[in-house]
Amino acid sequence: MNTRSKLKRPEAMIFDMDGTLFQTESVLLPAYHKLFDTLRSEGLYTAPTPPEERMLGSLGMLLEDIWKVVMPDGSEEAHNRANELLLQLELEGLAGGETLLYPEVKETLEALHEQGVKLYVASNGLEHYISGIVDTHELAKLFDGLYSAGKHGTLSKVDLVKLLLEENHVKSAWMVGDRSSDVEAGKKNELGVIGCAYAGFGNHEELKGSDVLISSFSELLKLYEEAASNT
Template identity: 35%
Template sequence: MDGTLFQTDNILELALDDAFEKLRSMKYWTGETPIAAYREIMGAPLPKVWETLLPEHSMEVREQTDAYFLERLIENIKLGKGALYPNVKETFEYLTSNDYSIYIASNGLTAYLQAIVDYYHLDHWVTETFSIQQIDSLNKSDLVKTIKENYNIQKGVVVGDRLSDINAAKDNGFLAIGCNFDFAQVDELVHADVVINELLELKTVLSR
């Protein structure tokens, strides 16, 4: 979802600023909001995000921050402050009209993912959305394996912007398509089977 279908940048800084402003008001944080540090780990499960951004803070503070951050993200989505990447719906329409099934496998939390799906009516094309919350290991490869087994998928493609997506494809015997979008990193994309710069390129890649 993030960095592949949804332009998280549009709401990320707003929600992160809100979360760290609350920490500052509670005397748990001084200084600027660590936007740059978050960008480096974008796509990681949120528990790992807070371990990184708040290494000296208690689990209770991390959990409170996580809950408030999620609340602010969802509110911003509902207010229409987010955006899909260009041609998401057009690409989905092409895929479903050519008998592809679409599943979302994300490190985002269930409520957050559902807010995006609902606001943009993605369930018109997407068969099911899966959250890392459903997997005890918090491992994207295990999440994709769950989808593969639940739907008895023999051939598939994983499209994503981070190494966890590429590894999830390869660990499950699927084609790995890397998205050279906002949060992508060159040293990770080199492991993909194919790299695209825009979602509509999937039409050409898959037709091969």
């Protein structure tokens, strides 16, 4: 891992959503159990609900790949219905107002925004899920763009981040996330990578290759303030 002094101050920061900004389990786990209850009631799945850990361990993947891991014994029809149900139930959960960002997320984003840092989201999630989180937690005014695999049809986080950089003419940025897909997206696009080690969905091997690991989101502001200038 590189030392903090090697990080250059960026013009932009790109954030993963689940496990980075948003405490996914606060909306995901209730939706997950309702989803399988519904699949069984509709006759699309007959086995017990797979362990929660299987779902949590799949976060960061494209949705179509998640169901291959979570219910490999499920039919294509079950997988397609699960896609519909998950979005519906998560949006209902967000509307219920009981979901959580990680501590200091909003305050840290506000401080970075005030210092002129351009802020973006790049997530493998669905478009309405990402925008739902941003709207529910009143973050929209802080972001310069929300990029999701669901909206842009990209096949990898690498491609999604590349598109974001090109469309917004971003020359320097940090990729901030908690999964190996975030590290890969950052490195293959020649960005600094900040690995978020506080979510606990993956493991530290997932974050191998990050320039810095942080154990709380608020550390990001200090990193930015200490980063060497590009000039």
